[in-house]
Amino acid sequence: MRLERGEISSSQLMFLISCFIQGGLYPSSLAYSISKHDTWLALIAAFIIGVFIVLIYIALANKFPGKNIIEINDLIYGPYFGKLVSLQYIYFFIISLSGYFWFIGDFVLTFIMPETPIIVIMTMFAFICAWAVRKGIEVIARLCVIFVFLPGIIILLTFALLLKNMEFTNFLPVFEVPLEDFIQSTNIIMHISVCEVLAFLMVIPYMNKPKQARRSVLLGIIGGGLILLTGTIRNIAALGPLSEIVTSPSLLAVSLINIGKIISRLEVLVSMAQILLLFIITSVFYYAAVLSVAQITKLQSYLPVVIPIGIIGIFLSLISYDSRMQFSYSTMYITPLLSMHIYIAIPLISLIVAKLRKLPQRNERN
Amino acid sequence: MIFLLVCVFIGVILFEVPSLIRKKHWRELIVFLILLSIAFVMAFSETIGVKIPSPAKGMDHLMEDILHLNYH
Amino acid sequence: MLHYLIKKSKFLMLLSQNALERNKQEPSQDDQNTPANLSQSLKTNLDLIKGVIGNNYDVVIREFSFDRQRQVSASLIYLSGMTDPTIINESILKPLMFESRLSSDSAPKLDDIEMIRTTMLSVGEVSKSANIDEIVDSCLSGSTILLVNNCHEALMIMTADWKSRSVDEPKTESVVRGPREGFTENLLTNTTLLRRKIKNSDLTIESIKIGQRTKTSVNIAYIKGLANPLLIEEIKRRLNDIKTDSILESGYIEQFIEDAPFSIFSTVANTEKPDSAAAKILEGRAAILTDGSPFTLTIPMLLIESFQCSDDYYSRPYFVSFIRMIRYLAYAISILAPATYVALTTFHQELIPTALLFSMAAAQEGVPFPALVEAMGMGVVFEILREAGVRLPRPVGQAVSIVGALVIGQSAVTAGLIGAPMVIVVALTAVASFVVPAQTDSGGILRIFFVVLAGFLGGFGIMIGLIGLLIHLASLRSFGTPYLSPLAPLSVSDLKDSFIRAPLWAMITRPRTIGWHDLKRQEFRLKPSPPLEEDTQSK
Numbered sequence: 004m005r006l007e008r009g010e011i012s013s014s015q016l017m018f019l020i021s022c023f024i025q026g027g028l029y030p031s032s033l034a035y036s037i038s039k040h041d042t043w044l045a046l047i048a049a050f051i052i053g054v055f056i057v058l059i060y061i062a063l064a065n066k067f068p069g070k071n072i073i074e075i076n077d078l079i080y081g082p083y084f085g086k087l088v089s090l091q092y093i094y095f096f097i098i099s100l101s102g103y104f105w106f107i108g109d110f111v112l113t114f115i116m117p118e119t120p121i122i123v124i125m126t127m128f129a130f131i132c133a134w135a136v137r138k139g140i141e142v143i144a145r146l147c148v149i150f151v152f153l154p155g156i157i158i159l160l161t162f163a164l165l166l167k168n169m170e171f172t173n174f175l176p177v178f179e180v181p182l183e184d185f186i187q188s189t190n191i192i193m194h195i196s197v198c199e200v201l202a203f204l205m206v207i208p209y210m211n212k213p214k215q216a217r218r219s220v221l222l223g224i225i226g227g228g229l230i231l232l233t234g235t236i237r238n239i240a241a242l243g244p245l246s247e248i249v250t251s252p253s254l255l256a257v258s259l260i261n262i263g264k265i266i267s268r269l270e271v272l273v274s275m276a277q278i279l280l281l282f283i284i285t286s287v288f289y290y291a292a293v294l295s296v297a298q299i300t301k302l303q304s305y306l307p308v309v310i311p312i313g314i315i316g317i318f319l320s321l322i323s324y325d326s327r328m329q330f331s332y333s334t335m336y337i338t339p340l341l342s343m344h345i346y347i348a349i350p351l352i353s354l355i356v357a358k359l360r361k362l363p364q365r366n367e368r369n
Numbered sequence: 370m371i372f373l374l375v376c377v378f379i380g381v382i383l384f385e386v387p388s389l390i391r392k393k394h395w396r397e398l399i400v401f402l403i404l405l406s407i408a409f410v411m412a413f414s415e416t417i418g419v420k421i422p423s424p425a426k427g428m429d430h431l432m433e434d435i436l437h438l439n440y441h
Numbered sequence: 442m443l444h445y446l447i448k449k450s451k452f453l454m455l456l457s458q459n460a461l462e463r464n465k466q467e468p469s470q471d472d473q474n475t476p477a478n479l480s481q482s483l484k485t486n487l488d489l490i491k492g493v494i495g496n497n498y499d500v501v502i503r504e505f506s507f508d509r510q511r512q513v514s515a516s517l518i519y520l521s522g523m524t525d526p527t528i529i530n531e532s533i534l535k536p537l538m539f540e541s542r543l544s545s546d547s548a549p550k551l552d553d554i555e556m557i558r559t560t561m562l563s564v565g566e567v568s569k570s571a572n573i574d575e576i577v578d579s580c581l582s583g584s585t586i587l588l589v590n591n592c593h594e595a596l597m598i599m600t601a602d603w604k605s606r607s608v609d610e611p612k613t614e615s616v617v618r619g620p621r622e623g624f625t626e627n628l629l630t631n632t633t634l635l636r637r638k639i640k641n642s643d644l645t646i647e648s649i650k651i652g653q654r655t656k657t658s659v660n661i662a663y664i665k666g667l668a669n670p671l672l673i674e675e676i677k678r679r680l681n682d683i684k685t686d687s688i689l690e691s692g693y694i695e696q697f698i699e700d701a702p703f704s705i706f707s708t709v710a711n712t713e714k715p716d717s718a719a720a721k722i723l724e725g726r727a728a729i730l731t732d733g734s735p736f737t738l739t740i741p742m743l744l745i746e747s748f749q750c751s752d753d754y755y756s757r758p759y760f761v762s763f764i765r766m767i768r769y770l771a772y773a774i775s776i777l778a779p780a781t782y783v784a785l786t787t788f789h790q791e792l793i794p795t796a797l798l799f800s801m802a803a804a805q806e807g808v809p810f811p812a813l814v815e816a817m818g819m820g821v822v823f824e825i826l827r828e829a830g831v832r833l834p835r836p837v838g839q840a841v842s843i844v845g846a847l848v849i850g851q852s853a854v855t856a857g858l859i860g861a862p863m864v865i866v867v868a869l870t871a872v873a874s875f876v877v878p879a880q881t882d883s884g885g886i887l888r889i890f891f892v893v894l895a896g897f898l899g900g901f902g903i904m905i906g907l908i909g910l911l912i913h914l915a916s917l918r919s920f921g922t923p924y925l926s927p928l929a930p931l932s933v934s935d936l937k938d939s940f941i942r943a944p945l946w947a948m949i950t951r952p953r954t955i956g957w958h959d960l961k962r963q964e965f966r967l968k969p970s971p972p973l974e975e976d977t978q979s980k
Contacts, residue, residue, distance in 0.1 A: 014931065098425055111901050116788055119898070127898065127905050134909065138916040145915040145929035146908075268792055271900070278904050300400050307385050307397045311404035314381075318411040323425035337429045 024227025027196030053197030725956030788899030813896030
């Protein structure tokens with residue numbers, strides 16, 4: 004029996020993915036310290052490689068229409084080994100969920116309200132995300148349609164207002180960073196923003212026109228990527244060498260806007276947009292985690308699972324990440340290679356095994 | 370703090386369990402209780418102060434110190 | 442304590458068991474006391490009916506006889522005050538009593554009730570029945586009952602006429618430009634007002650009676666072929682499921698059939714103007730008219746309807762689009778302004794421009810309460826003033842509003858109870874909350890909700906509250922139509938009537954989620970323009 008009864012349309016999927024990618028603007032600030040002023044090149048490279056990887060995901064999803072990744076794993080690897088692979092996916096979703104909870108807690112704590120205990124922020128945020136997940140993917144998709152244009156407009160607006168602070172000499176010399184750092188930076192951006200489209204393998208089966216999945220996903224990635232690129236170029240051009248030192252180049256860049264003493268303090272807008280986007284990303288990961296747990300234990304509805312996974316996510320984040328330094332160090336140096344296993348290795352192997360076993364078989368119509 | 374935690378968990382149980390029992394979804398009830406007890410153990414130890422090893426840190430340790438598969 | 446709980450739970454179980462048994466037995470218990478039908482003898486019938494309604498002040502029982510030859514006795518029963526005496530005198534009594542005496546000996550016998558119905562009575566609506574309940578019901582609705590000796594059926598002659606309010610400008614919806622007729626409490630008048638706007642044979646008006654003691658007539662109006670048949674079926678199903686004592690106003694019906702009873706947003710719209718109701722019917726919606734209420738319900742409802750006003754469509758689009766955006770802004774201000782003020786002064790002082798910060802700090806200097814308490818206090822005081830203004834008798838009303846607004850506010854500031862910026866914020870909120878009248882009740886609750894969130898979590902709390910509000914709105918459906926319709930399941934062609942109002946010649950299609958049976962409203966090339974050169978020169 005289908006676990007999720009709602010359906011989303013292809014344009015809603017496109018907006019959802021676009022929101023998802025745009026939410027990577029603040030997390031990608033981790034890449035600035037490594038690739039310095041060539042971050043925009045790393046971004047472009049990450050997206051190009053990412054598009055190929057996403058094509059693997061879409062091929063996998065299209066091979067088994069209407070089935071989410073947990074069911075696909077069961078079909079490809081057989082019941083027992085498939086569950087092992089699915090457990091890895093679930094682990095990945097829950098770790099990402101806790102990472103994002105910690106991320107939003109840290110973001111709000113650092114920039115908006117320094118004196119609140121982090122657990123209060125995380126709990127309120129988790130409450131909202133749990134509510135959205137309980138209502139289903141349709142509601143999340145509808146919310147996305149409302150939220151999608153807002154960050155884009157804000158980035159374009161701040162770009163236009165920052166034009167007089169920008170110096171294009173900040174981009175020179177191009178390709179100065181050594182290749183190893185460039186690859187590391189590409190890897191970081193890929194694993195923060197682009198490859199997280201893996202979570203959508205749990206969402207794509209519920210489209211009402213599955214044939215258009217590839218088009219929507221690619222358009223969404225391109226749209227989100229362009230906005231991210233604009234934001235990154237804005238940050239590097241306006242801040243120059245400052246961008247690699249500061250915790251959040253976006254906020255610092257926007258705080259430089261001071262036109263006529265009236266249009267200032269626009270970082271409020273940027274932080275608001277960032278919180279909205281982080282909400283969408285966290286909700287999608289939460290939804291993926293909840294749905295995969297419900298699928299693997301063959302439940303009839305995923306609603307009871309929502310709250311316990313939320314609580315696990317919060318407390319996992321409290322025990323995993325002590326401070327921002329540890330989070331940054333882990334994300335910049337250790338996690339990128341680890342994530343290649345779940346992002347590239349497993350889906351690629353799944354696709355190859357599926358092709359070799361000639362799945363879906365003709366007699367497996369259900 | 371512990372009292373608040375226990376109240377929250379009792380609140381969650383009261384919110385979810387009656388409708389599950391009424392609809393006779395026994396499987397969901399079992400999964401819910403298992404996950405909730407894991408969450409409770411984690412929350413409780415965090416509140417008391419007992420340090421649980423975290424899987425993320427464990428993986429990091431594995432990748433960095435043992436396999437040396439990290440960037441420098 | 443435990444004993445009390447056990448007793449309480451046993452009592453509740455007993456209640457539910459009784460309710461179940463009563464539901465099963467209900468159909469058979471209705472008329473065990475009185476016989477259901479009339480008998481042949483006039484005296485028995487008269488006694489039966491007198492037994493049911495005879496003991497009332499306004500019941501008139503007129504016994505007479507007609508037919509010169511055989512002196513058939515008959516009697517009329519009616520409620521004076523609900524009936525038109527002229528019709529009774531001229532069209533019932535006169536033909537029966539006088540003209541039957543003018544007949545000759547070979548005239549057909551007149552003790553056949555069917556003959557009387559078809560030949561003697563010069564009244565439009567006449568029906569006959571033998572069921573006592575039907576007869577009494579129609580007498581209570583203004584009919585006159587004619588009982589004839591040796592007939593087992595009675596005639597119910599519609600002679601209803603009573604005093605009601607005349608068609609007047611609606612008090613809750615004033616317009617600058619547009620018709621000023623409003624619905625009244627009389628169902629027939631309301632139905633006529635609606636029919637005068639849509640003179641089309643497809644306009645279907647069906648009638649149901651709801652309410653076991655009040656037996657209120659409720660009409661459902663829709664355009665056949667345009668409204669979704671599943672919607673109409675669902676409305677009828679929900680209306681027929683209402684098994685309550687009384688329906689006094691359309692608000693009762695609204696609260697019984699709405700989709701989300703626990704939501705603060707209503708999913709059923711209401712209007713007091715016939716042109717507004719007619720426009721909604723023409724978009725594919727259904728309207729519910731209730732006897733005794735000037736408020737018509739329209740189903741389904743979208744959120745943007747609260748921001749649309751009927752005189753938006755009667756004026757030209759440019760200023761109207763601007764005013765629409767002002768309405769959205771006013772709603773946002775009325776919900777968020779006190780919360781933003783509280784968040785800024787409590788948590789985010791660095792966001793306020795410096796010059797303003799000094800003056801606000803100076804104004805907050807001697808104030809004893811934190812901003813959250815001030816905001817809640819002022820909000821409550823304002824609601825008290827508003828409610829008092831509605832309930833007060835007219836002569837005193839003006840004085841109280843002036844006293845309330847000026848004196849209390851000013852004195853509170855001077856006494857140091859409240860800072861001056863807070864008074865400004867609350868006054869602005871109050872005025873802004875009247876711009877969108879359909880959402881005053883939801884706005885009031887949301888305001889309190891946001892102020893509390895802002896008081897505890899500042900700007901982040903407001904963000905969380907906004908996201909929560911949007912989640913709730915995005916999941917709301919009104920009879921199957923998503924509540925945030927042109928925006929949330931995005932339909933670009935329908936956005937022409939949401940934030941702006943596109944010119945009328947550009948509104949080619951009806952809203953897609955409501956009027957999808959017959960999408961095209963008008964032709965494409967209707968943009969007005971002066972005639973081209975060639976056309977005028979060729980004359």
